[in-house]
Amino acid sequence: MNNAVELDDLPVATLQICQGVVRAANAEACRMLGRDVDWLIGRDAADLLDENDGEMLTLALGGGVIDRLVVHLVADLGGTSVEVQFGPTHEHGRFATMRDVTELLAARRRAEDLQTELRHLATHDALTGLPNRALLRDRLDQARRRSQRFGFRFGVLFCDLDGFKKVNDEHGHEAGDAVLVETARRLERVLGDHGGTVARFGGDEFVILFEGDDDDRALGSLASRVIEAITHAIEFEGHHLSVGTSIGVAVPSGEATSDALLAAADSAMYAAKSRGKGCWEFAARDAAAA
Secondary structure, eight states, X not given: OOSHHHHHTOSSEEEEEETTEEEEEOHHHHHHHTOOHHHHTTSBGGGGBOHHHHHHHHHHHHHSOOOEEEEEBOGGGTOOEEEEEEOOOBTTBEEEEEEEOHHHHHHHHHHHHHHHHHHHHHHBOTTTOOBOHHHHHHHHHHHHHHHHHHOOOEEEEEEEEESHHHHHHHXXXXXXHHHXXXXXXXXXXXXXXXXXXXXXXXXXXXXXXXXXXXXXXXXXXXXXXXXXHHHSOEEXXXXXXXXXXXXXXXXXXXXXXXXXXXXXHHHHHHHHHHTTSSSEEEOOTTTTBO
């Protein structure tokens, strides 16, 4: 196969490229590129492609090693994505067959986006967008491993809303959802640039993984800021919705599991509620032991 007539017998778009210049093109290539054969012959093949892809094509043609590329045509030629497959190098240059893969790549991106969305849904709460219980446990496990191996310090704040049932009973579940969403945003703002995670544990329970410190004063200060942030009324359809929060604080002890740490913080939260709500309570330092 060494002339344009023979190329026209091929059902796939094909160019003959010698020393980087198009020497022949079949009818299918002309159709794909939207140009006649006289326009194509004598033109640098790299000029048919976006600048970066043109450089890749030049390298592929010069090295004779690469046999397949996905490149993008210049906008004047439609800007489509094209898979180029090269034949072996010979005295007439190389034959390059072209296949439009624009839709294929778009479908692949849609599939990848769907997979990303599904992974997000599996690890995040649908209402608030916060990490869910599964992702929290994973991050707690990572924090524990860093703590045991490198002495990394962290603490857990278990927050339960006070007065949330009253909001739901008096104003409906949409109001309750609005409170949960706003609570999530406020917790994120309080944590700010400090290392850590705010997660929705379930219902009206939230957990803060506070990384980088396990000092009682630092954790107590964070708990106080959370309580202050939550107590401000939330506006919803002309109503002022008021909730508070009770917080249990725990730090790891020994080879504490994530479940033991969460259970200790949960118990301390109930102790705070029994003390009058709207306050925080520390778990005993050995309460989160394995």
